[in-house]
Structures are given as C-alpha cells and as structure tokens.
Amino acid sequence: MGTNKGKQAAGSLKISQEVIATIASVSTMEVAGVHSLVQPGGQSGVMAKLFGKKPIRITLDDDFAEIDISVKLHFGAQITPVCSQIQQLVKENIQTMTGMAVSTVNVLVVGIALPGDDGDAES
Helix, strand or coil: CCEEEEEECCEEEEEEHHHHHHHHHHHHHCCCCEEEECCHHHCCHHHHHHHCCCCEEEEEECCEEEEEEEEEEECCCCHHHHHHHHHHHHHHHHHHHHCCEEEEEEEEEEEEECCCHHHCCCC
C-alpha cells in the first residue's frame, strides 16, 4: 500500500492509495450511465484475487497521481460523454479532497450491462 507524503508546518501528512481509490470509486459511481466498477479483463471473484487486478489502480509519481479505472456502463449510455464526466469528476474530487495533483485519469470500458443484468432495472 503506497502513500502520498506531504510536509506540513506541524508535521507530515500521508494519504494512502486506498483513500484515493475510495474517492475515485465514489466519484465514478456518481456519474449517470455507470453500472459498476469491474476488474480489467473481465476477471472477477477468485481469479481477480489470484491475479490482484482491481477496478481502480493508483500510480503515485512525485507529487502527481495517475488513476486507471475499469467500468461497466448501462446499455444506451453514450460512452464518450460518460467517460469524460468520470475523468473530470474523479480528478476534481481527488484534487479538492487531498490537495494532490492528478496528471491522468484513464477510463477503460470493459462491458455494457444489458437491461436485467445483475439485478439492473430496465429504464
């Protein structure tokens, strides 16, 4: 587990990658058209645990964060606008909440949820 370290007047500040991933996760799920976060390559359950793939990957480099997010969208969602909204909201929320600069938010659409998939109600 990595951390982002910053020097403060009264000591130091450390923000774990898990906190950044949580902010990215919540921000992503707020965007209309997003069905779920999924492991890249469609792996789930035991396979995901064995290979360690997660739907959100954080790379910290100096004072910058690079975020990779894998999502499944609702059928009918416009992919480009939804992904642009994810990028904007994730970057804005991480920068606002942590003070850390976000250099890149990469969004990978790995699937489309059809009506009725995973308890999804038809719209």
